[in-house]
Amino acid sequence: MRLHFASALLSSCVALAVGCNGPSETAVSKPSAEGAKYRLSAEPGSPQGVKAARESAKDEEEVTLVGRIGGDENPWVEGQAVFTIVDSSLKACNEKDDDACPTPWDFCCDTDLLPSHKALVKVVGADGRPLAADARNLLGVKELQTVVVKGRAKRDDSGNLTVLADGVYVRN
Amino acid sequence: MFRVRLLPWDYGIRNLFRRPMRSALTLAALSTVVLLVLVVAAFIRGLEASLAVSGDPSVVLVYSINAAADIENSSIPARTGALLSASLEGIDERFGTKFISPELYIGTRIKSTADGPPLFGIVRGVTPAAPLLRRQVQLVEGQWPGAGEVLVGRLAPTKLGCDPSLLAVGQTVSFDGRDWRVSGVFAAGGASFESEIWAPLAEYQQALKRQDVSLVAVGLQPGASVSDVELFCKERVDLEIQAVGETAYYASLQAHYKPVRILGWLVVLLVAGAGIFAGLNTMYGAVLGRVRELSTLQAIGFRRRAIAVSLIQESMLLSAAASLLATAISVLLVNGAAVRFTMGAFSLRVDGVVILVGCGTGLLLGFAGAIPPAVKALRYSVLDGLKAV
Numbered sequence: 126m127r128l129h130f131a132s133a134l135l136s137s138c139v140a141l142a143v144g145c146n147g148p149s150e151t152a153v154s155k156p157s158a159e160g161a162k163y164r165l166s167a168e169p170g171s172p173q174g175v176k177a178a179r180e181s182a183k184d185e186e187e188v189t190l191v192g193r194i195g196g197d198e199n200p201w202v203e204g205q206a207v208f209t210i211v212d213s214s215l216k217a218c219n220e221k222d223d224d225a226c227p228t229p230w231d232f233c234c235d236t237d238l239l240p241s242h243k244a245l246v247k248v249v250g251a252d253g254r255p256l257a258a259d260a261r262n263l264l265g266v267k268e269l270q271t272v273v274v275k276g277r278a279k280r281d282d283s284g285n286l287t288v289l290a291d292g293v294y295v296r297n
Numbered sequence: 298m299f300r301v302r303l304l305p306w307d308y309g310i311r312n313l314f315r316r317p318m319r320s321a322l323t324l325a326a327l328s329t330v331v332l333l334v335l336v337v338a339a340f341i342r343g344l345e346a347s348l349a350v351s352g353d354p355s356v357v358l359v360y361s362i363n364a365a366a367d368i369e370n371s372s373i374p375a376r377t378g379a380l381l382s383a384s385l386e387g388i389d390e391r392f393g394t395k396f397i398s399p400e401l402y403i404g405t406r407i408k409s410t411a412d413g414p415p416l417f418g419i420v421r422g423v424t425p426a427a428p429l430l431r432r433q434v435q436l437v438e439g440q441w442p443g444a445g446e447v448l449v450g451r452l453a454p455t456k457l458g459c460d461p462s463l464l465a466v467g468q469t470v471s472f473d474g475r476d477w478r479v480s481g482v483f484a485a486g487g488a489s490f491e492s493e494i495w496a497p498l499a500e501y502q503q504a505l506k507r508q509d510v511s512l513v514a515v516g517l518q519p520g521a522s523v524s525d526v527e528l529f530c531k532e533r534v535d536l537e538i539q540a541v542g543e544t545a546y547y548a549s550l551q552a553h554y555k556p557v558r559i560l561g562w563l564v565v566l567l568v569a570g571a572g573i574f575a576g577l578n579t580m581y582g583a584v585l586g587r588v589r590e591l592s593t594l595q596a597i598g599f600r601r602r603a604i605a606v607s608l609i610q611e612s613m614l615l616s617a618a619a620s621l622l623a624t625a626i627s628v629l630l631v632n633g634a635a636v637r638f639t640m641g642a643f644s645l646r647v648d649g650v651v652i653l654v655g656c657g658t659g660l661l662l663g664f665a666g667a668i669p670p671a672v673k674a675l676r677y678s679v680l681d682g683l684k685a686v
Contacts, residue, residue: 197362197539202531203524209531236363245531255528283535 159256160206160263163248165275165294172273175212175244175286184280190288191273191296193217194266195230196243206248206256206263210272215242217269230268244286246274246293253289264293271296301600304607312611316583320615323579327619327662328626330572334565335627335655339645340636341561343487347643348551351488352544355389355519356430357526360512362539366549368402371511373538375399375502378513380536384529387521391429396516398427401501403511407494408471409463416457419493419641420447420472422501422510430514433488439466439481446480448495455635456492456642470494473504489547492642514543569658576666580612584670591674592682601675608671609664616663620656627655 156164172191173181182188192210194200195217200209211232219229232239247255248263261267276290313320359381364371378399382388389396401422406415421427425441428434442448447470454461464470468479477496485491502508515526526540541549584591591604624647632647 197531202527204522205524205528207528207531240534240537243534245534281532283533285532285534287532 154265154267156265157258157263159258160248160265163256163291163293164264165273165292168273168294168296169275169292174214175210176214176242178278179241179244179284179286182278182280182286184278186278187276188278188288189273189275190244190246191271192244193230194268194270194272195232196239198228198231198233200230200268201260202255204257204259206258206260207245208260208266209243209245210274211239212242213271215239244288246272246276246288246290248293249276249289249291264295266293266295301602302598303603304594304599306610309607309610309614313614319579319583323576323583323615324619324622326575326579327572327616327659328623330568330575330662331620331623331655331659332626333568334572334658335623335647335651336631336645337561337565337568338651338654339627339631339647341558342648342651343636343643343646344554344558344638345551346646346648347487347489347641348547348554350433350486351490352542352547353430353432353516354542354544355517356543357515357517357523357540358512358543358546359515359526359530359538359540362530362537366546366553368511369404371402372509373512374536375508375510377510377536377538380533381513381515381526381529385515385525387518387525389429389516389518389521394426394429396426396429398424398430398514398516399498399510400427400512400514401498401505401507401510403473403501403505405472407457409457409459409468411471413459413463415472416459418453418457418472420501421490421493421495422498423495424498427495427514430516431485431488431490433486434483434490435485437482437484439479442480442495442497444497444500445476445478446497447477448481448483449479450491450493450495451482451484452492452635452642452644453494455637458637473501475504487644487646489641489643515540565654565658569662572658572662573665576612576616576662577669580608580666580670581673584608584674588674588677588682592677592679595679596683605668605671605675608674609667612667613660613663616659616666620659623659624652624655627651 169189172189175190175192178188178190190210192212194208194210196209196211201207215232215235215238217229217232218226218234221234226233248260250256256263266272273294273296274288274290275292276288279287279289359373359377360368361371361373378397382395382397403420404417405420407418408415437451449464454464464479466479466481469476470479471477523540523542530538530540594604595601627647631645634645635642636645
């Protein structure tokens with residue numbers, strides 16, 4: 126009896142100790158059941174940065190982009206699987222010294238660079254329209270995560286880049 | 298058999314009139330306290346209502362992504378309205394006119410008289426489409442501004458701190474290097490626009506030598522979503538614009554004023570607390586002067602509980618009368634009074650919540666203010682009380 130009690134107590138302590146360490150820095154939230162088919166298990170090869178893609182990608186071309194989720198105070202669109210990503214060369218505000226910015230993912234320290242370093246990602250279904258679900262819940266992603274998106278580029282006359290993504294890999 | 302026999306109801310009323318000066322002074326003090334509470338509560342409610350009424354759930358504001366929530370600092374291309382009109386489905390339309398209103402929102406110095414000092418006010422450059430989206434706006438006098446004319450909000454004189462006659466129809470105001478004739482006056486149900494001056498957009502842009510606008514307001518059809526406008530703004534990175542629902546925009550301003558509202562309610566608590574202490578002081582004096590009377594009542598058979606109830610009754614009659622008096626004064630004199638506040642002006646609002654708070658405070662003063670003196674007075678023994686001077 127005493128042995129059973131001691132084992133249970135020891136097991137609880139171990140479980141608490143493990144649980145209380147908190148999530149690791151590279152922990153990734155789980156996507157929803159629908160979003161799981163859009164989450165890639167392996168990183169697609171040879172992704173290019175957002176800045177390079179804005180310069181070279183052509184309309185309707187298949188592209189693979191790597192970037193960090195952010196670029197706006199709110200990089201998401203409510204009710205749609207859409208978000209903005211920023212070229213990895215930009216540093217988030219909280220990665221600079223003495224910056225306690227509450228929304229570091231808006232990259233407000235580099236607003237003059239954002240137009241040339243930002244792209245929009247739409248996770249689309251078979252009909253080519255964005256899925257009607259918040260990208261955070263769909264894909265299990267959050268701000269400042271580095272993602273690799275695979276899809277089709279859409280360019281407009283003003284040079285804006287949108288990626289109609291059919292797969293997203295989360296690096297961290 | 299065990300029911301407490303209470304003192305007659307009219308005994309308490311007669312006691313109030315037996316000492317008319319003391320009763321009148323107590324009534325005046327309680328009325329002042331309740332009136333203060335009503336004024337502060339009306340200020341808070343007016344501020345909240347001004348921001349709540351200003352937002353329309355079907356309107357989306359598109360403005361510069363770099364302006365945060367400060368539309369005055371926003372600058373976006375004038376063609377943004379046309380781009381939105383061409384690119385978005387779900388924009389409301391009436392008789393071929395789309396619900397799109399480009400606007401130039403500027404804080405500037407305004408002179409209401411030739412030799413008067415310039416006063417800080419808000420001028421909004423608008424097109425005739427603006428009232429389609431600002432549905433609260435109603436023309437109450439005059440007409441829509443033509444060339445060289447402006448439309449003045451009913452609270453604009455309060456915002457500017459000038460006499461309303463200086464902004465009447467036909468008067469002339471000067472700002473941004475030009476004179477403008479007042480063509481009409483509009484009301485907006487207490488919304489923030491009511492403290493603004495509206496000028497024709499194209500003319501105002503000329504006066505400022507600008508071609509941009511501060512924002513474009515877009516009216517959506519029922520069923521259309523703000524997220525569609527947000528999506529357009531995020532696609533057009535080159536325009537550097539963002540979209541916010543108008544109600545969300547004013548909700549964020551409400552949050553900005555939350556410390557002011559908290560401070561206001563704190564003042565209400567402090568004033569009510571001061572009123573309780575003042576009431577206690579008055580009631581102590583009144584009750585201690587009646588120790589012999591109260592002891593006589595005990596001697597002839599009334600229980601202490603019944604006497605205490607009578608004292609509370611007197612106090613609450615006074616406080617109820619004070620609450621009614623203060624409420625009447627506030628409804629007649631305070632309700633609708635305009636107050637200048639930061640970027641605009643709003644009207645004090647004495648609504649149901651304010652009256653409930655005011656009257657509740659008054660009755661609480663009456664109840665809480667009577668108990669300690671009554672308890673103290675009834676601690677005397679009957680014999681000591683009868684011998685008291």
